[in-house]
Amino acid sequence: MSVQERKERERAERERLIVATARELAEQQGWDAVTTRQLAERIEYSQPVLYSHFHGKREIIGAVALEGATEMAAAVRAATSAAEGPRARAAALARAYLDFAASNPAVYDAMFQLDGGLAFAVDDTPPPLKDAFAALLETLTEVAGEGVHPGLFTEVFWASLHGLATLARAGRLHPEFAERRVELLVDRLAVL
Amino acid sequence: MSVQERKERERAERERLIVATARELAEQQGWDAVTTRQLAERIEYSQPVLYSHFHGKREIIGAVALEGATEMAAAVRAATSAAEGPRARAAALARAYLDFAASNPAVYDAMFQLDGGLAFAVDDTPPPLKDAFAALLETLTEVAGEGVHPGLFTEVFWASLHGLATLARAGRLHPEFAERRVELLVDRLAVL
DNA sequence: TATCTTGTCTAGCGGTGCTAGGATCGAGTC
DNA sequence: GACTCGATCCTAGCACCGCTAGACAAGATA
Numbered sequence: 001m002s003v004q005e006r007k008e009r010e011r012a013e014r015e016r017l018i019v020a021t022a023r024e025l026a027e028q029q030g031w032d033a034v035t036t037r038q039l040a041e042r043i044e045y046s047q048p049v050l051y052s053h054f055h056g057k058r059e060i061i062g063a064v065a066l067e068g069a070t071e072m073a074a075a076v077r078a079a080t081s082a083a084e085g086p087r088a089r090a091a092a093l094a095r096a097y098l099d100f101a102a103s104n105p106a107v108y109d110a111m112f113q114l115d116g117g118l119a120f121a122v123d124d125t126p127p128p129l130k131d132a133f134a135a136l137l138e139t140l141t142e143v144a145g146e147g148v149h150p151g152l153f154t155e156v157f158w159a160s161l162h163g164l165a166t167l168a169r170a171g172r173l174h175p176e177f178a179e180r181r182v183e184l185l186v187d188r189l190a191v192l
Numbered sequence: 193m194s195v196q197e198r199k200e201r202e203r204a205e206r207e208r209l210i211v212a213t214a215r216e217l218a219e220q221q222g223w224d225a226v227t228t229r230q231l232a233e234r235i236e237y238s239q240p241v242l243y244s245h246f247h248g249k250r251e252i253i254g255a256v257a258l259e260g261a262t263e264m265a266a267a268v269r270a271a272t273s274a275a276e277g278p279r280a281r282a283a284a285l286a287r288a289y290l291d292f293a294a295s296n297p298a299v300y301d302a303m304f305q306l307d308g309g310l311a312f313a314v315d316d317t318p319p320p321l322k323d324a325f326a327a328l329l330e331t332l333t334e335v336a337g338e339g340v341h342p343g344l345f346t347e348v349f350w351a352s353l354h355g356l357a358t359l360a361r362a363g364r365l366h367p368e369f370a371e372r373r374v375e376l377l378v379d380r381l382a383v384l
Numbered sequence: 385t386a387t388c389t390t391g392t393c394t395a396g397c398g399g400t401g402c403t404a405g406g407a408t409c410g411a412g413t414c
Numbered sequence: 415g416a417c418t419c420g421a422t423c424c425t426a427g428c429a430c431c432g433c434t435a436g437a438c439a440a441g442a443t444a
Binding site for chain 4: 388393395396397406413
Binding site: 035036037047048050051056057 | 430431432433434435
C-alpha cells in the first residue's frame with residue numbers, strides 16, 4: 001500500500017513540475033519555445049514521460065490555463081473585496097483583470113488564445129473556468145442596471161476587457177491611453 | 193521592354209494567386225492546413241516559388257490580413273452610410289464588424305490572432321490597417337460624447353467588438369445572446 | 385534468489401518551414 | 415537559324431516539430 005501511495009505522490013509531484021515548467025518556459029520565451037523536447041529536457045526526463053501524464057501538448061496548455069483561471073478568479077475577488085461601492089468594485093475588477101493579463105501573458109494566451117482543448121459547452125466546462133466567470137458575475141451584477149440580465153451584462157463587460165487586454169498587448173492600442181480606456185469603459189458600461 | 197513587362201505582370205498575377213489560394217484554403221480548412229507544401233501544390237508550383245514572392249509564411253498571412261482590412265473598411269463604410277442617425281450608424285457599424293469577423297474567420301485570424309509580421313507602431317502601420325481604423329473613427333466620433341477623445345473612444349469601442357468577435361467564435365459566449373449583446377454595448381457606449 | 389511487472393529511454397515516423405544547388409527554358413546575339 | 419548565357423524553377427535535403435513503438439532496466443513480489 002505504502003509503496004503505491006508513494007508512487008502516486010511522486011507522479012502527482014512530477015505532473016505539477018511539468019505544468020509549472022511549461023508555464024515558466026512560456027513566460028520566459030513564449031509558447032513557441034515550449035516544445036516537447038525542450039520541456040522534457042527541463043524536467044530532466046525523456047519526451048515519452050510527458051505523454052504518460054498528458055495526452056498531448058494541447059492538454060499541457062490546458063492544464064496551465066486551468067491554473068491561470070484559478071489565479072485570475074482569486075486576483076479579481078481580492079481586488080473587488082478591497083474596494084468600496086459598486087463603481088469602485090467594477091473599476092477594481094477591470095484593473096485586476098487587465099493587470100493579470102499583462103503580468104501573465106503566456107498564461108492568458110493558454111486560457112484564451114491557444115487551443116487548450118478545454119470545453120466551453122455550458123455543461124462540461126471545467127470548474128475553474130466557471131468559477132472565474134462567476135467571480136466577474138458577482139461584482140458586475142450590481143452594476144448591470146435594471147432589467148438587464150446579469151449574465152448577459154457580464155459577457156459584454158468581459159468581452160470588452162478581453163479585447164482591451166489582447167489588443168493592448170499586441171501593440172494595437174496607444175499605451176498612454178491605457179488608464180483612460182479603463183475609466184471610460186467602466187463609466188459607460190456600469191450603471192450606478 | 194515588352195517582354196519584361198509581361199513577366200512582371202505574370203509575377204504579380206501569381207502573387208495574387210498565392211494570396212487568394214492561401215485565404216481560400218484557410219477559410220476551408222483552417223490556417224493549420226495552410227502549409228507551404230499544400231499551398232505550393234494548389235498553385236501548381238514548387239515550394240521555393242513561394243519564397244521568391246514572400247520572405248516566409250508569415251508574410252503570406254500578412255498579405256491576407258491587409259486584403260481583409262481593406263474589405264472590412266469597405267463593409268463598415270457601406271453599412272454606416274446606409275443608416276440614418278448616429279445611434280443607427282453605430283449599431284450598423286457594430287453589426288457589420290461582427291458579421292465580417294463571423295463570415296471571414298480565417299481572414300479575421302490573419303488580421304488579429306496570427307502573427308502576420310505587420311507593424312503597428314503608429315508610423316509604419318500599413319495604410320489598409322490605418323484606413324480600417326479610420327472607418328471606425330468616422331462613425332464613432334459622433335457618439336463619443338462631449339470632451340471625450342474620439343481616438344480613445346474608438347479604441348474602447350473597437351476593443352469591445354474585438355472581444356465579442358473572438359470570444360463568440362471560440363464558443364465562450366451564449367449564442368442566443370448575440371443580438372442582445374450588441375444592443376447593450378451600443379446603448380451603453382454610445383452617447384447620443 | 386528468481387520472476388515478473390512497471391516504468392523509462394532510445395530511436396524513429398511523418399510532418400513542418402525553409403533553402404542550397406543543379407537542371408531547364410527562353411531571350412538576345414551572331 | 416544556331417548558340418550563348420542569364421533568369422527561373424524544381425529536386426533534394428536540412429533541422430525542427432509532435433508523437434509513439436519496442437527494447438531495456440529497475441524495482442516489487444514470491
